[in-house]
Amino acid sequence: MKLDDAAARLEALGNPTRLKIYRALVKAGDNGMSVGRLQVRLDVAASTLSHHLKTLLVVGLISQERQATTLICRANYGLMQGLIEFLVDECCVETVCTPVSSKAAG
Template sequence: MEWHDAAAGFAAMGSEARLQVLRVLIRAGQAGLTVGALQDRTGMAPSTLAHHLKFLAGAGLIGQARDGRTVLNHADFDRLRDLADFILKECCADVAGAAANDG
């Protein structure tokens, strides 16, 4: 993952409202939720929720699939894992290096 891709993904999670929507979708699993179900679980107004869904989808954090007149929204677990891996890939690297130098 490139730095600009990671930055865009983390920026999309940079608001409490979008983070709330994302967590609700993560809890729902692969099946996802309709916009109506998301409204019920978040208490957001339709226009506000639509704005946040558009932002999350644009960053690739969620996917949306039409089923007739219904749109199902789901977390993109692969993208979320990529972001987690990006931020954690060098976890404790300096500590391990310092320990080797102390030996």
């Protein structure tokens, strides 16, 4: 994952309302959740919700599927995994970062 893409996804998740939306969708699992149901659950204006969903959509964190008049939203687990891999990998969280320079031996 490119740095700019990772940043865009982190930014998308870095809004409380959107993080709640995303979590609700993850909890909904494969069934997903309709936009209308999300609106009731999160108690937010429809237009605001639509705006946030678009943000999550364009960075790929969620996807949508139409079922007649209803839009089902689902979280993209795969992409989140990629994002976490980026953070762990590029930011080497798990282990003590051995400095690249050879003078560090301790």
